[in-house]
Structure formats: structure tokens, C-alpha cells
Amino acid sequence: MKIANLDGRAVLVLDDEVADIETVSDGTFTSDPMSVYEQWDAFVDFASGVSAGTAPLDESHLCCPVPRPRQVFAIGLNYQEHADESTMDVPETPATFTKYPASLAGPFDDIEIVADRVDWEVELVAVIGRQADRVDPADGWSYIAGLTVGQDISDRELQMAAGRQFSLGKSRRGFGPMGPWVVTLDEFGDPGDLALRCSVDGDTMQDARTKDLIFDVPRLVAELSAVLSLLPGDVIFTGTPSGVGAARTPPRFLRPGDLLETWIEGIGTMRNHCL
Numbered sequence: 001m002k003i004a005n006l007d008g009r010a011v012l013v014l015d016d017e018v019a020d021i022e023t024v025s026d027g028t029f030t031s032d033p034m035s036v037y038e039q040w041d042a043f044v045d046f047a048s049g050v051s052a053g054t055a056p057l058d059e060s061h062l063c064c065p066v067p068r069p070r071q072v073f074a075i076g077l078n079y080q081e082h083a084d085e086s087t088m089d090v091p092e093t094p095a096t097f098t099k100y101p102a103s104l105a106g107p108f109d110d111i112e113i114v115a116d117r118v119d120w121e122v123e124l125v126a127v128i129g130r131q132a133d134r135v136d137p138a139d140g141w142s143y144i145a146g147l148t149v150g151q152d153i154s155d156r157e158l159q160m161a162a163g164r165q166f167s168l169g170k171s172r173r174g175f176g177p178m179g180p181w182v183v184t185l186d187e188f189g190d191p192g193d194l195a196l197r198c199s200v201d202g203d204t205m206q207d208a209r210t211k212d213l214i215f216d217v218p219r220l221v222a223e224l225s226a227v228l229s230l231l232p233g234d235v236i237f238t239g240t241p242s243g244v245g246a247a248r249t250p251p252r253f254l255r256p257g258d259l260l261e262t263w264i265e266g267i268g269t270m271r272n273h274c275l
């Protein structure tokens with residue numbers, strides 16, 4: 001199933017229609033897009049029986065599908081070719097920072113280019129469906145509600161200027177587009193091997209597969225939950241493959257007027273215009 005946020009309300013996406021979750025559940029589930037993750041097992045039981053929509057799908061009204069996670073984990077240097085282009089070594093522990101939740105944005109929101117070195121990073125985003133503590137890697141997937149597309153938009157100057165603490169440079173307003181929806185794991189043939197791509201004005205910049213993640217999704221659940229609890233509705237930006245603008249010759253950064261398109265196999269496409 002696909003779960004989205006339409007004008008602030010939780011919906012199921014059924015082909016070209018949406019079903020408003022509060023309406024079709026007679027209030028068992030609220031309209032808050034975060035609430036489904038708090039009651040994940042009950043929600044899946046209910047939602048798998050919903051087959052009819054309540055309104056046509058209008059993509060332009062889609063907002064961030066997971067708008068208020070308590071924790072946003074983001075992983076650096078998680079594809080070998082990206083570590084190489086960054087001339088950095090892959091650490092033995094996932095290189096973890098945060099995108100502050102207020103930086104999250106919708107799949108078709110504009111990106112305000114407020115600095116000279118604003119870069120793209122297509123990333124698979126995993127959404128936590130149940131509290132995870134000290135999880136064995138073999139059980140990692142069972143804590144994931146679903147997957148979505150993310151852009152870890154990065155102000156490269158601020159990223160490095162802040163004492164090499166990445167989080168602030170990754171958290172400018174609107175620098176965390178996600179969407180268009182969260183797709184549950186049963187929809188994928190192999191959720192561990194998905195093609196992902198991003199392009200700027202039609203020029204492909206990144207083109208890779210998630211099987212090349214160094215720390216894959218179950219391993220990230222294990223590594224992070226060894227340190228602290230992962231909570232329902234938390235999200236993990238799993239890292240970007242090679243092809244970021246800062247590593248190109250010559251470097252290329254986002255400019256007002258650019259169209260950034262971001263796609264992952266089996267999930268969908270985000271389109272963000274740069275202002």
C-alpha cells in the first residue's frame with residue numbers, strides 16, 4: 001500500500017484515487033499522517049481491506065508523507081563510489097547526522113536556493129513502524145513500515161563551516177523533500193535492491209542501486225538501535241550514491257530555475273523547482 005499526506009491529512013493512494021484514512025475508518029485512525037505509525041500493525045490490518053477511494057488524486061496537493069518524525073537519522077559515506085568522490089574513508093560505524101525535522105518538505109515543494117553551493121543527494125528513506133531496541137540485523141526489515149524517496153539537499157559551505165558538523169548545512173528550510181508517498185515492503189520484489197536516480201533539468205546526475213549501500217537498511221536499524229531507541233515514525237535517510245554536484249568537474253550546484261527530479265524504483269518521482 002501507499003500512504004500519503006494530502007493537504008495535511010493521511011490518505012491511502014489507490015491508483016488515481018485517494019481514500020481519506022479518518023473517513024474510511026470512521027475515526028478509528030485520525031487524520032494525522034504520523035498516527036498510522038503509532039498503531040502500525042492495526043493500521044495495516046485495516047488498510048489492507050480498503051479498496052475504494054474517496055477523492056481523485058491530485059499530486060500537487062501532496063505534502064511530506066512523514067511530516068513530524070521525532071528523530072531524523074541521515075547517513076553519510078554509505079556508498080563506496082560516493083566516499084571515493086568525497087575523498088573520505090568509509091567509517092566502521094555509520095556516519096550519522098540529523099536533518100532537523102523542520103527542514104522536511106513535500107515531494108513537489110520548491111527549494112529556495114539561498115546559498116552558492118547548494119547540492120543534491122538522492123536517498124532511499126526508511127520509515128520506522130515499531131520501536132526498535134538492540135535489533136539483530138537479521139530482523140531489521142521487520143521494524144520498517146515502508147520506504148520513500150528523499151533528497152538530502154545540502155549547503156556544502158555551511159555543512160563544512162559549522163566545525164564539520166553536517167546537521168545545520170543539511171537543514172535549511174525546505175532542504176528535506178520526501179515522498180511522494182510511503183510504500184510498504186510487500187510492494188517490492190526485493191526492497192534491498194532498488195534503482196535510484198536524480199536529474200537536474202533532465203541531465204542525469206546520479207544513477208545507482210540500493211544493493212550497493214555499505215550499511216543496508218537492516219544493518220542501519222541494528223547499528224542505530226544498538227545506541228538508542230528508534231521510534232515509530234522516525235525516518236532514516238540512508239545515504240547518497242556518487243554523482244553529487246560538489247564532486248563534479250567542474251562542480252555544479254543548484255540554481256534558481258533548475259528542476260530537480262528524484263526517482264526510486266517502485267516508489268515514484270519527486271519534482272522540486274529551485275527558486
Ligand code: ZN
Pocket residue numbers: 074075076121123152237239240
Ligand atoms: Zn546525504
